[in-house]
Amino acid sequence: MEKGLPPPPIIPPNVKPEKLDSPKHSLISRPGFGSAGRRISLLANHFKVLVKSPDEIFYQYTVSINSEDQRAVESKGIGRRVIDKLYQTYSSELGEKQFAYDGEKSLYTVGPLPQNKLEFAVVLEESFAKRGSPAHSGSPGEVSKRSKRSLHPNSFTVEISYAAKIPLKSIALALHGAEAEKSQDALRVLDIILRQQAANRGCLLVRQSFFHDDSRNLTDVGGGVTGCRGFHASFRPTLGGLSLNMDVSTTMILTPGPVIDFLLANQSARDPRNIDWTKAKRMLKNMRVKTRHNNREFKITGLSEKPCNQQFFPLKVRSSDGGKDGETLEVTVYEYFTKHRNIELKYSAYMPCLNVGKSKKPSYLPLELCSLVSLQRYTKALSSMQRASLVEKSRQKPQERIRVVTDAVKNYRYDDDPLLTVCGISIEKQLTQVDGRILEAPKLKVGNNEDCVPRNGRWNFNNKPIERPHTLIEEDQQYRRSGPVARVDKMFELITAKLPGPPQFILCILPERKNSDIYGPWKKKSLTEFGIATQCISPTKINDQYLTNVLLKINSKLGGTNSLLAIEQSSRIPLIKDTPTMILGMDVSHGSPGRSDVPSVAAVVGSRSWPLISRYRAAVRTQSSKVEMIECLYKPLANGDDDGIMRELLIDFYQTSNGRKPAQIVVFRDGVSESQFNQVLTHELDQMLKAFQHLGESKVPKFTVIVAQKNHHTKLFQSGSPDNVPPGTVVDTNVVHPRNYDFYLCAQAGMIGTSRPAHYHVLIDEIGFSPDDLQNLIHSLSYVYQRSTCAISIVAPICYAHLAAAQMGQFIKFEDFSETSSGHKSLTTAGSAIPVPELPRLHKDVAGSMFFC
Structure with a gap:
């Protein structure tokens, strides 16, 4: 491209733009099939689905769950428990209908419920709303009363209202090429049935994948993070009919165990004294923990401002005669647990406490009494080391993947699901046979018009070298402790001072991996201010292939092909x-x-x-x-x-x-x-x-x-x-x-x-x-x-x-x-x-x- 020329317009500058009517586009249908290439017999991880009762109709109902104080219940965990209890209590009022519940606002049955609108009172034996009350928040007597209150029956009001009909035969219409509006809805109901089955087994649900914490499925990737292997399962319309797509799936979870172990691993710290508590506070927020002393679950909302042996809270103590009127003492969290609860704390005294209360009403727990609950998703980006570890440890050869997926379809016994049975749905247990073709590789031109x-x-x-560099310039030692932007600025000052003119290309050897803090400022400076092509490397192992790959990148950046x-x-x-x-x-x-x-x-x-x-x-x-x-x-x-x-x-x-x-x-x-x-x-x-x-x-x-x-x-x-x-x-x-x-x-x-x-x-x-x-x-x-x-x-x-x-x-x-x-x-x-x-x-x-x- 010629440099320095203004970009010419695509049209002459004096032409007045005409207004174009934007055509409305819609997805095209398949125009035909390919025939090129050598034939090959293949298998795909799709399992053929047979539907013997295609005339069945799903009825969709909207579910509304409110607690005693008329607040809407949003938690999926509570929602599933409430609906399970509702079915156990009122199955006759529901016409003995089995149903699929999505954990939120929708419930599906095969055929209608007895009425279009139903309302029920549901009582759970354990109050989820109050099970998070910390054990130290009052006097020992009050703790006992709180424990009793947390086991008190908790009431919910559940409203079920008719919303829509979803005919199962809409899937059959879609399979024959029709644009059936309801087919996606029907497929979603079938997928919800699979999700409900996984939820009943105690699995972690992530979209259409599910995971359970069998130790054989867990892979530690470092940093307090574990890869958890599970399965993806979804119904898909295909040219060969309805199929169940079953595949191995992986999600990242927090490594279950003591919170202190997680923090040490997450920050690569040798001992608790090296923990960055500001970073720990951000990381721990919203994690769920279980306490060792009373086996209860809590959600972390933050950390205490002071260490356990300096964090005071008001403790109400009963009078000596057992009356209600007693004095209120200011005690530390450490003193409360060690003296009033007789719980030994080995190392929590000088650490912050976990706050499991609200911002205006904190509730504190010593760190060493808490362990991370299993199957909590880790949604932050993985480091390059964690990604590499996950890839290496989760690889499966084709035959092993076939075995694992086939075993899963057999073991989960989807044919026995009552809702799928009502619809006459059965699933074959072997992979689908597929005809494939192998396309011929294109011929290439490389180097000086050589055929490849x-x-x-x-x-x-390999073995194509390039010219040696003009000069080598090393960063001044005194700037290595500066911030990344300052380091890059100083390095470019050094380059400008030592070279007679702007270089055509700079090879930058980074002190750390390419995702280091220097990388972004270096690329920004070179590409936006100086207009110089650069290649950053941080080699850990050098061989012919590594050098070839680097040279390929350099040649491309310099305009070569x-x-x-x-x-x-x-x-x-x-x-x-x-x-x-x-x-x-x-x-x-x-x-x-x-x-x-x-x-x-x-x-x-x-x-x-x-x-x-x-x-x-x-x-x-x-x-x-x-x-x-x-x-x-x-x-x-x-x-x-x-x-x-x-x-x-x-x-x-x-x-x-x-x-x-x-x-x-x-x-x-x-x-x-x-x-x-x-x-x-x-x-x-x-x-x-x-x-x-x-x-x-x-x-x-x-x-x-x-x-x-x-x-x-x-x-x-x-x-x-x-x-x-x-x-x-x-x-x-x-x-x-x-x-x-x-x-x-x-x-x-x-x-x-x-x-x-x-x-x-x-x-x-x-x-x-x-x-x-x-x-x-x-x-x-x-x-x-x-x-x-x-x-x-x-x-x-x-x-x-x-x-x-x-x-x-x-x-x-x-x-x-x-x-x-x-x-x-x-x-x-x-x-x-x-x-x-x-x-x-x-x-x-x-x-x-x-x-x-």
């Missing part, structure tokens, strides 16, 4: 070779769970230099926290300009493609669920069209929009083989959607564990690819990832978008997200405007580079 034929999804670039498709170089890609075509990869990166103050980062990469499809430019913007739909594809400003992502990429395509405008755009979208497909078309595609309208374009390009999903639960296996499916395996029959246009593709060679195919959904296809042409294009785009010498599991543009979002997200790591921060406003769910800090724009010298590689 990948074998088993891989090729080799490591490999091209042979048909790309010779301009022979079907439907792309003759028509200017831009390929987009789109992704949104969200902050850590629970951090609603950190903005999300949207990234879109667009191909450049048509007819090539291996070089990309990235456009990245911040947007409202946790929002998945991309907000800045089109961004009109007050002065009439458009500062959106699409304009930036369209102009770049025009500049690098000899003044050709894209007549076709292939969009690859990552990270959206099936429930969001229509939003991609109505929101994101509409923004793209508005960007064209703003540029004055009267002719709208043809769009093909494809969603790529990695996080799904369909696995493919070779029949009778211990190995993973071969690279290039595609499946577009049997286990795919009965109407929508989707297919599974396993482009990568799975060397360890069990391969996960990518699940591609074609939402619209105005370009008109044949199934074979589209599958081959997507397969080929898995071979042009410039950082790798092997085919990857998802198309390269999506990987690039993910990298760009993650890297530029590091720029705002040290931003202050207070109300004074600059940036555009966004609305919270409560409707109040909060600022979204803007990302700094890339320097013009690197804006068009593949800086994200």
Whole structure:
């Protein structure tokens, strides 16, 4: 790309923009099936479901639970206990009907209840509302009374009101290709039945997955965190009929055991004296603990301000004659438990207490009396070490996964569930047989126009070295204790002083791993202020493959191309070779769970230099926290300009493609669920069209929009083989959607564990690819990832978008997200405007580079 030139408009500046009518798009149906490739017999972890009574009707009822003081009960745990008790007490009034309860507001029966509106009084023997009363909150006599009161019957009022009918046959209609409105509702009822069964077994429920704390399922990954293996189970409509998709699933839980052990592990502290209690307070909030001395459960609300032996509270002591009127003493928590309760405390005296009360009415417990309850989810981001440990310890070979999943379907005896039995639902016990095809690997061009034929999804670039660096510059020792931003500033001052001019490239060797605090400020400084390509490394083990991978990244950042498709170089890609075509990869990166103050980062990469499809430019913007739909594809400003992502990429395509405008755009979208497909078309595609309208374009390009999903639960296996499916395996029959246009593709060679195919959904296809042409294009785009010498599991543009979002997200790591921060406003769910800090724009010298590689 020529540097220093102003970006030319896609249209002449004097043309007045015409208003385009945004066409209304809807999901397309499958146009046919692919036939290319070598046939292969496969198995999928789908279990065929037979429905013998399809005319049954689910009745949905709204459930309202109120406590004695007329407050609505929100806790799922209490809700399930109340409804269980209701069934035990009033089964005759319910017409002996079995029901499925979702734990919240909905209840389902097969056939109607005796009345459309029912009201019941339900009594639980144990009061959940008061079981959290701490043991020290009064005199010993009062403690006894509190204990008795906590076991006093607790009353609830339950209202059950008719809401809707959901016919089971709507699933059969959907299986035959009809857009049955109620089919998703019926499938949801079936899934709720599975969830209820898991809840009755005491499992932790996470969406459609369930976990129990059998020690054989637990894997310690360090930091007080444990990987818990369970199962995903969901009913899915497929081309081959209704199936149960059963898969191994993993969630992260807090390692159960003494709270002090968790804190030591979480902070990598040698002993309690090294614990950072400010950090501990944030970490422990809302965790559930069980006490050793009275076996009760509490929720942690905070920590005491003072140590256990200095934290006073008022203790009311009865008079000597046993009367109610006694004096009130100020005693420490430590003194109360050791002297008044005769409980030995070995090490709690100098530690804060756990607060399990309310902010205005605290209740304290010594730390060593408390242990973390099992099956509590850990939702914070894992460290790189924890992730690596989890991956290594949770790998399963294909045959082992087949055995584990098949055993689970047999052991859980879903056929015996009373509700499924009423519907005549039975589930086969063996995996579904599937016909697959192995697509031929694309031929590549590498180096000086050399031919390269990948074998088993891989090729080799070893022993190609580059020139030695101009000079070596080391950080001044005196600045190593400074903050990350200050360290980076000083390092660039040193570089500027020692070099005769701006360097073309900097190799930065970090003292810690790449996720260190220095990384974000370093990338921000080099890419936005200086416009210099940089490569950060922190090698722990150096070999030929490591050096090759580093060199691949450096070459890409400096504008080199490591490999091209042979048909790309010779301009022979079907439907792309003759028509200017831009390929987009789109992704949104969200902050850590629970951090609603950190903005999300949207990234879109667009191909450049048509007819090539291996070089990309990235456009990245911040947007409202946790929002998945991309907000800045089109961004009109007050002065009439458009500062959106699409304009930036369209102009770049025009500049690098000899003044050709894209007549076709292939969009690859990552990270959206099936429930969001229509939003991609109505929101994101509409923004793209508005960007064209703003540029004055009267002719709208043809769009093909494809969603790529990695996080799904369909696995493919070779029949009778211990190995993973071969690279290039595609499946577009049997286990795919009965109407929508989707297919599974396993482009990568799975060397360890069990391969996960990518699940591609074609939402619209105005370009008109044949199934074979589209599958081959997507397969080929898995071979042009410039950082790798092997085919990857998802198309390269999506990987690039993910990298760009993650890297530029590091720029705002040290931003202050207070109300004074600059940036555009966004609305919270409560409707109040909060600022979204803007990302700094890339320097013009690197804006068009593949800086994200």
